[in-house]
Amino acid sequence: MRLSRFFMPILKENPKEAEIVSHRLMLRAGMIRQQSQGIYSWLPIGKKVLDKVNNIIREEQNRAGAIELLMPTLQSAELWQESGRYDAYGKEMLRIKDRQDRPMLYGPTNEEMVTDIFRSYVKSYKNLPLNLYHIQLKFRDEIRPRFGTMRSREFMMKDAYSFDLTREGAEHSYNKMFTAYLRTFDRLGLRAIPMRADTGPIGGNLSHEFIILADTGESEVFCHKDFVNFDIPAENTDFDSVDGLKSIFDKWTSLYAATSEMHDEATFNAIPEAERLSARGIEVGHIFYFGTKYSEPMGAKVQGPDGKEHFVHMGSYGIGPTRLVPAIIEASHDENGIIWPESVAPFDVVVINMKAGDEACDDTCELIYAALTKAGKDVLYDDTDDRAGTKFATADLIGVPYQIIAGPRAVANGEVEVKDRKTGARETMTIEAAINRFVA
Known part of the structure; x- marks a missing residue:
């Protein structure tokens, strides 16, 4: 969605x-x-x-x-x-x-x-x-x-x-x-x-x-x-x-x-x-x-x-x-x-586009969104043009268990950041690895 x-x-x-x-x-x-x-x-x-x-x-x-x-x-x-x-x-x-x-x-x-x-x-x-x-x-x-x-x-x-x-x-x-x-x-x-x-x-x-x-x-x-x-x-x-x-x-x-x-x-x-x-x-x-x-x-x-x-x-x-x-x-x-337990969370993961309108960020987010959706995951894609702070605040507020964050600098290196909402832990990984983490 x-x-x-x-x-x-x-x-x-x-x-x-x-x-x-x-x-x-x-x-x-x-x-x-x-x-x-x-x-x-x-x-x-x-x-x-x-x-x-x-x-x-x-x-x-x-x-x-x-x-x-x-x-x-x-x-x-x-x-x-x-x-x-x-x-x-x-x-x-x-x-x-x-x-x-x-x-x-x-x-x-x-x-x-x-x-x-x-x-x-x-x-x-x-x-x-x-x-x-x-x-x-x-x-x-x-x-x-x-x-x-x-x-x-x-x-x-x-x-x-x-x-x-x-x-x-x-x-x-x-x-x-x-x-x-x-x-x-x-x-x-x-x-x-x-x-x-x-x-x-x-x-x-x-x-x-x-x-x-x-x-x-x-x-x-x-x-x-x-x-x-x-x-x-x-x-x-x-x-x-x-x-x-x-x-x-x-x-x-x-x-x-x-x-x-x-x-x-x-x-x-x-x-x-x-x-x-x-x-x-x-x-x-x-x-x-x-x-x-x-x-x-x-x-x-x-x-x-x-x-x-x-x-x-x-x-x-x-x-x-x-x-x-x-x-x-x-x-x-x-x-x-x-902080929703995974069993009842409204979405499995939220994909956060840090710079909507940026071609590389848009393409990366679309790729992740399509791959996870095809795998049967319930995905929320934040494709709005809101400020980064607003996007993060919304994702934390609604409590989706995982956030995949795509920003220009990381995407330029072929990477995204994955955040665990419960622990707050963040991990930088390749785009492919991020997709595989949730579809494997």
């Missing part, structure tokens, strides 16, 4: 409304624009990052055996009245009526709807276990939306819902998602700690939040310091292995980690003081097992191997992609801007 033809409205000054680093940098980098309180448009460069985050989430959900569908954002109030949550949910639910005066709502979550889909088609235990997920916009009318897309009213959510015949089966489904979440956050360049958590309006008696430690986080958390030493499950993890996934779950939960709602002071104080960590964090995922909380009132049951009908055991599993993007920025930035 040529920068001269791309839509990326960079802001030179820090927006006054931005309270935290991620909100400030997302606005300055032209990733988002606020449309009303707590509601944002995702501009092209922000959308590219969001899509990459969603793709990683999707790959790990599929790897764990979940099956993707897509449910509507608007839901009938009748389903929520069946479950008993319509009146209990609170003012965060946006309630509306259609032209026939039927009560509707903009879904804050999808337990009721997915349970309705399940009960309409699944009648036998032979079709279990089943896990259905989607990635969809949701709405919760937060009393105080803040921090940009970190805590917005409209947001994107990956929510998955598991169905099992027994509690034992449901716990295995829970462990599948637990393991998939560890892998997902690791691929996003994040260290997310699973902490025992309150189930809130979702319900149930088993729940974990995945928390990224950050000073700007709204969650107060308590955990054992050794969490930084735990290995992430491998790509070839056998998600059908009950014992294997239970060992992963037991290993990660053997050390103390809890949100403030579940914090046990006595247990925490029993940990040697040098090994305790109390901090603030950002919630980026939440998983629940809630048994038959929804299946019983909504009649979601199957015939078991004993010939009798059984209410299915359920769980739900959420990840917020539109919250993950700013969380990644909070965890990875410097005074010059964002």
